[in-house]
Amino acid sequence: MIIDLRSDTVTKPTEGMMDAIMQARTGDDVFKEDPTANELEQRFCDLFGMDYALFFPTGTMANQAAIKLHTQPGDQIICDTWSHIFNYEAGGAAFNSGVSCKLIDGHRGMITAEQVERSINPPDFYHSPLTKLVELENTTNKGGGACYDLNEIKRIKKVCDTHGLSFHLDGARLMNALVAKGEDPKDYGSIFDTISVCLSKGLGTPLGTVLMGNKEIMEKSIRIRKIFGGGMRQIGFMAAAGIYALDHHVDRMKEDHQRASEIASILKGLDFIHEVEPTETNIVIFYLIDGIPENRFMNDLSNKNIRISSMGEGKLRIVTHLDYTSEMHDRFREVLTQYSP
Numbered sequence: 126m127i128i129d130l131r132s133d134t135v136t137k138p139t140e141g142m143m144d145a146i147m148q149a150r151t152g153d154d155v156f157k158e159d160p161t162a163n164e165l166e167q168r169f170c171d172l173f174g175m176d177y178a179l180f181f182p183t184g185t186m187a188n189q190a191a192i193k194l195h196t197q198p199g200d201q202i203i204c205d206t207w208s209h210i211f212n213y214e215a216g217g218a219a220f221n222s223g224v225s226c227k228l229i230d231g232h233r234g235m236i237t238a239e240q241v242e243r244s245i246n247p248p249d250f251y252h253s254p255l256t257k258l259v260e261l262e263n264t265t266n267k268g269g270g271a272c273y274d275l276n277e278i279k280r281i282k283k284v285c286d287t288h289g290l291s292f293h294l295d296g297a298r299l300m301n302a303l304v305a306k307g308e309d310p311k312d313y314g315s316i317f318d319t320i321s322v323c324l325s326k327g328l329g330t331p332l333g334t335v336l337m338g339n340k341e342i343m344e345k346s347i348r349i350r351k352i353f354g355g356g357m358r359q360i361g362f363m364a365a366a367g368i369y370a371l372d373h374h375v376d377r378m379k380e381d382h383q384r385a386s387e388i389a390s391i392l393k394g395l396d397f398i399h400e401v402e403p404t405e406t407n408i409v410i411f412y413l414i415d416g417i418p419e420n421r422f423m424n425d426l427s428n429k430n431i432r433i434s435s436m437g438e439g440k441l442r443i444v445t446h447l448d449y450t451s452e453m454h455d456r457f458r459e460v461l462t463q464y465s466p
């Protein structure tokens with residue numbers, strides 16, 4: 126039994142999802158003739174109350190397309206220092222869109238309306254880049270699965286409106302936030318200009334991300350997806366997995382959150398753990414005490430067939446998911462409590 130807690134992307138399709146994939150009706154999506162892809166996109170539109178959605182192969186590509194939609198070369202994006210678009214998209218914002226990022230030191234990956242307001246360059250001061258886009262992440266990845274307060278998002282939206290800025294949400298794990306906080310997806314749909322939601326994280330599909338927005342903004346998205354090389358053909362097989370996930374894998378995220386919080390409480394009681402960050406969803410971030418090298422700890426776990434990941438700067442990360450069973454949970458808790466460094 127291998128217990129893989131490195132990411133919620135390691136899941137394999139369940140039997141039910143495999144059946145849905147096998148039975149999918151498909152067509153050529155580049156002609157917009159794949160009925161299952163069209164259905165998935167419509168499902169997301171209905172869920173979020175937005176009027177255009179487009180299937181992308183990856184979350185990175187969907188975020189990059191959103192940046193392209195909202196900016197011109199030379200413009201600037203406001204985002205958190207820890208944001209995925211800045212840290213984990215291979216410099217794509219600069220490469221694909223020719224834009225720079227104004228980084229804000231937020232709290233657990235989350236920024237405030239005041240911080241955004243202070244970071245906007247005066248549009249008539251031609252020496253500085255033109256601020257065009259504000260980007261948030263919910264839940265935050267490097268911030269340990271933290272969830273924004275919806276009121277703060279509304280306050281940031283007000284700043285965006287006052288200054289004519291576009292507003293994009295990297296919602297790779299937005300479904301986790303919605304489940305954890307019991308929020309209505311339509312609230313998000315009414316605030317953001319564009320939202321990306323990954324199907325391949327907690328939702329457990331092999332691949333895919335949906336980018337949503339309103340028609341006027343999204344009009345160019347299909348061309349941008351093509352330019353980025355992401356126009357695909359019979360993607361109904363993967364869209365079927367996404368529809369199956371919406372029907373079967375959303376509410377169950379509670380289980381992932383519960384297990385993550387149980388792991389966090391155990392870690393808090395162990396004397397070789399220095400700190401455990403607040404755990405709100407399916408990500409647990411923690412630090413070892415001085416003198417215990419992270420590599421040694423990770424290797425010791427690995428020898429017991431347990432995999433976790435390091436995010437640098439002493440951060441260790443555990444992510445619970447669909448394929449992390451109660452049997453694995455029992456075993457992992459046992460290994461942790463018996464561990465002596």
Ligand SMILES: *Cc1c(COP(=O)(O)O)cnc(C)c1O
Pocket residue numbers: 183184185186188209210262264265266295297298323325326334
């Ligand atoms: C995983 C993730 C993405 C997208 O990553 P892909 O691997 O390209 O699908 C984007 N943003 C965040 C916060 C993520 O965690």
